[in-house]
Amino acid sequence: MDLEMDADADIDSTEFSKYVVDRMQQLELKNDLLEKQYQKVETEKQLAEDQRLKYERELRKLRSELDKLKTTPQLVGTLVNVLDEGKSIVRSSTGPEFIVGSSQFIKDGDLKPGVQVALNKEHLSIVAVIPRSEDPLVQAMEVIESPDIDYDQIGGLDKQIEVLKGAVEFALTKPEIFERIGIDPPKGVLLFGPPGTGKTLLAKAVATRTDATFIRVVGSELVQKYIGEGARMVRDVFEMARKKAPAIIFIDELDSIGAVRLDDASSGGREVQRTLMQLLSEMDGFNSRGDVCILAATNRWDVLDPALIRPGRFDRLVYVPIPDREARVKILLIHTEKMRLADDVDFDRIATLTEDANGAALRAIVMEAGMCAVREEKDAVHQKDFEDAIKHIMNPEGMVDRYSEGMFA
Numbered sequence: 001m002d003l004e005m006d007a008d009a010d011i012d013s014t015e016f017s018k019y020v021v022d023r024m025q026q027l028e029l030k031n032d033l034l035e036k037q038y039q040k041v042e043t044e045k046q047l048a049e050d051q052r053l054k055y056e057r058e059l060r061k062l063r064s065e066l067d068k069l070k071t072t073p074q075l076v077g078t079l080v081n082v083l084d085e086g087k088s089i090v091r092s093s094t095g096p097e098f099i100v101g102s103s104q105f106i107k108d109g110d111l112k113p114g115v116q117v118a119l120n121k122e123h124l125s126i127v128a129v130i131p132r133s134e135d136p137l138v139q140a141m142e143v144i145e146s147p148d149i150d151y152d153q154i155g156g157l158d159k160q161i162e163v164l165k166g167a168v169e170f171a172l173t174k175p176e177i178f179e180r181i182g183i184d185p186p187k188g189v190l191l192f193g194p195p196g197t198g199k200t201l202l203a204k205a206v207a208t209r210t211d212a213t214f215i216r217v218v219g220s221e222l223v224q225k226y227i228g229e230g231a232r233m234v235r236d237v238f239e240m241a242r243k244k245a246p247a248i249i250f251i252d253e254l255d256s257i258g259a260v261r262l263d264d265a266s267s268g269g270r271e272v273q274r275t276l277m278q279l280l281s282e283m284d285g286f287n288s289r290g291d292v293c294i295l296a297a298t299n300r301w302d303v304l305d306p307a308l309i310r311p312g313r314f315d316r317l318v319y320v321p322i323p324d325r326e327a328r329v330k331i332l333l334i335h336t337e338k339m340r341l342a343d344d345v346d347f348d349r350i351a352t353l354t355e356d357a358n359g360a361a362l363r364a365i366v367m368e369a370g371m372c373a374v375r376e377e378k379d380a381v382h383q384k385d386f387e388d389a390i391k392h393i394m395n396p397e398g399m400v401d402r403y404s405e406g407m408f409a
């Protein structure tokens with residue numbers, strides 16, 4: 001009886017453990033399944049979160065775009081002067097001047113006379129300082145980092161070169177010489193003389209010798225339509241020169257802004273005067289022992305305002321004349337250096353035939369002679385080609401023929 005009961009108990013416990021194992025396996029499977037479902041939901045949640053962030057970003061972008069479209073336009077003005085207690089004088093682009101306040105977000109150092117500012121349309125207070133772009137200057141300025149003209153490419157101007165060496169080259173490269181002697185180098189050098197005689201060439205050669213950036217501004221292009229624009233350009237030119245120093249500022253056609261001041265009441269006349277005043281004040285505030293030199297050129301020295309040629313401004317005057325016979329030979333030799341010339345070419349005779357020709361005309365004669373030889377398919381340029389070229393270039397009627405041939409051919 002006891003034995004029977006023991007056997008039954010054994011069977012029960014085996015079945016029970018089997019049941020437990022089965023149950024455990026079932027639960028483990030279920031657990032795995034739930035685990036996987038959890039992972040899936042978690043991933044979906046992450047995706048939904050990403051999507052939400054993306055839409056929020058999109059919304060912010062659209063809102064700011066909308067705000068931008070809704071903002072009122074601002075006026076552009078020029079800061080004339082900074083007063084006390086956060087007030088400034090600005091000139092609006094239409095002309096009148098106003099005393100206005102400025103936004104607290106603008107740094108005090110950014111508000112300097114001459115900068116362009118954005119003005120609120122209603123109360124004209126300064127909202128922002130407009131960064132200065134050098135673009136408008138491009139048309140008025142020619143900037144050559146290192147011109148490649150040397151003194152040996154200039155004929156017959158040895159005396160002028162000597163003066164420039166002393167006044168500009170040494171001021172830029174050996175300022176200690178001036179210090180030793182105890183004098184200041186000239187502030188500005190004015191090259192004056194008839195057109196086409198090599199004034200620009202001289203300025204470029206000095207820039208080459210001194211490794212200076214050559215900044216050429218044409219006076220007539222500084223005469224602008226809008227009030228204050230010419231003066232702003234003058235300021236920009238000097239600022240650019242300081243940035244690119246050592247630099248040589250070369251103002252060509254100085255007479256366009258520096259002609260004697262007449263009692264000209266027109267707004268155009270006043271604008272030219274304002275530009276000149278700006279140039280004078282830039283020159284006055286300039287240290288001539290610095291690394292920027294000012295050269296200018298004019299064909300009309302007779303009309304220049306005496307204020308310009310006062311000591312401390314263009315105080316060194318260099319006359320660049322029409323070349324004499326000897327200088328003409330030198331210029332011809334320079335421009336024919338790379339040409340193949342026939343044995344009959346006689347530079348003395350060419351120089352005799354080109355009385356009154358300037359350097360630019362001599363260069364044109366050489367070019368024309370070369371073109372004659374090319375047209376006739378010769379091996380070298382002959383004396384006759386030069387003589388034909390002289391007739392063409394030196395005779396104004398010939399010039400008309402030449403241009404009309406070119407124009408209507």
Ligand code: ATP
Pocket residue numbers: 153154155156157194195196197198199200201202252297298299331334358359360361363
């Ligand atoms: P402008 O007053 O009309 O501006 P400029 O006096 O500045 O004239 P440049 O522009 O220097 O004259 O000269 C024009 C060209 O004539 C030069 O590119 C050069 O080829 C030639 N030329 C003028 N003078 C000389 C010279 N003395 N030696 C060599 N070439 C010269």
